[in-house]
Amino acid sequence: xxxxxxEGNQVSQLKGADLEITFGSQFGYLDFVEEITDAITRxxxxxxxxxxxxxxxxxxxxVNAIQHGNQSxxxxxxxxxxxxxxxxxxxFIQDEGEGFDESQIRxxxxxxxxxxTGGRGVFFVRSFMDEVAWKLLPGGGMEMRMEKRLNHTxxxxxxxx
Amino acid sequence: MTIDTRNxxxxxxxxxxxxxxxxxxSRVIRETIRELLDAGNKNILLNLGxxxxxDSSGIGELVSSxxxxxxQGGQFKLLNLTKKIRELLAITKLLTVFDCxxxxxxxxxxxx
Numbered sequence: 001x002x003x004x005x006x007e008g009n010q011v012s013q014l015k016g017a018d019l020e021i022t023f024g025s026q027f028g029y030l031d032f033v034e035e036i037t038d039a040i041t042r043x044x045x046x047x048x049x050x051x052x053x054x055x056x057x058x059x060x061x062x063v064n065a066i067q068h069g070n071q072s073x074x075x076x077x078x079x080x081x082x083x084x085x086x087x088x089x090x091x092f093i094q095d096e097g098e099g100f101d102e103s104q105i106r107x108x109x110x111x112x113x114x115x116x117t118g119g120r121g122v123f124f125v126r127s128f129m130d131e132v133a134w135k136l137l138p139g140g141g142m143e144m145r146m147e148k149r150l151n152h153t154x155x156x157x158x159x160x161x
Numbered sequence: 162m163t164i165d166t167r168n169x170x171x172x173x174x175x176x177x178x179x180x181x182x183x184x185x186x187s188r189v190i191r192e193t194i195r196e197l198l199d200a201g202n203k204n205i206l207l208n209l210g211x212x213x214x215x216d217s218s219g220i221g222e223l224v225s226s227x228x229x230x231x232x233q234g235g236q237f238k239l240l241n242l243t244k245k246i247r248e249l250l251a252i253t254k255l256l257t258v259f260d261c262x263x264x265x266x267x268x269x270x271x272x273x
Contacts, residue, residue: 117225120217
């Protein structure tokens with residue numbers, strides 16, 4: 001998907017555009033989400049490395065939405081909305097969960113957490129995206145908002161040490 | 162994801178092909194490591210050169226493999242990190258945990 005899309009001339013058409021997808025809580029959809037994300041980030045004009053990190057960030061966030069938000073209940077939905085603005089791509093990921101306390105996310109870089117099997121997903125998202133925020137929705141469920149600016153140094157590089 | 166297994170000088174080399182991500186990829190590694198340890202093969206070198214994608218779950222599986230093998234008195238090392246995997250291990254400070262190599266001969270020779 002996206003292989004036949006010319007970069008450049010598609011970019012102006014996509015600015016200000018929205019795309020929304022909704023799917024059940026199954027990891028089987030992850031590869032599909034990955035292909036859509038790669039196509040959109042290509043059209044918006046991100047370089048290959050940045051596309052990879054955005055795709056990874058969305059993958060991690062969808063996994064969290066399925067596992068922690070929707071408690072792996074396949075009947076509960078995950079929604080992703082891509083909003084392309086002139087200088088950035090904004091991504092909203094919604095689940096039907098009750099949210100979580102951000103302060104309870106453990107720091108995977110602490111020596112006592114270094115050899116933990118899990119707990120690196122949000123860290124990756126924060127490392128590779130420019131803005132990340134969560135909020136509970138008035139009608140129920142949680143929404144994660146993240147954005148990546150065009151032509152911006154990756155925060156992951158700044159946080160390297 | 163698939164795994165090819167070879168044995169060189171008593172070292173088991175696992176060559177991973179494909180995605181090491183949540184679900185199947187992570188599970189296959191765990192089962193393979195467990196079978197090797199059960200059979201008494203405790204020196205394991207994981208070749209990641211042909212891995213196309215890794216997520217946090219895959220990184221977690223590398224950590225879990227390392228811990229499991231080390232706890233049983235074995236050695237677990239990594240070979241041919243891709244640029245992306247190296248960056249993920251660097252920002253998570255796991256490069257300081259894993260013994261990583263860029264060529265097989267040196268890696269095999271490093272096992273004691």
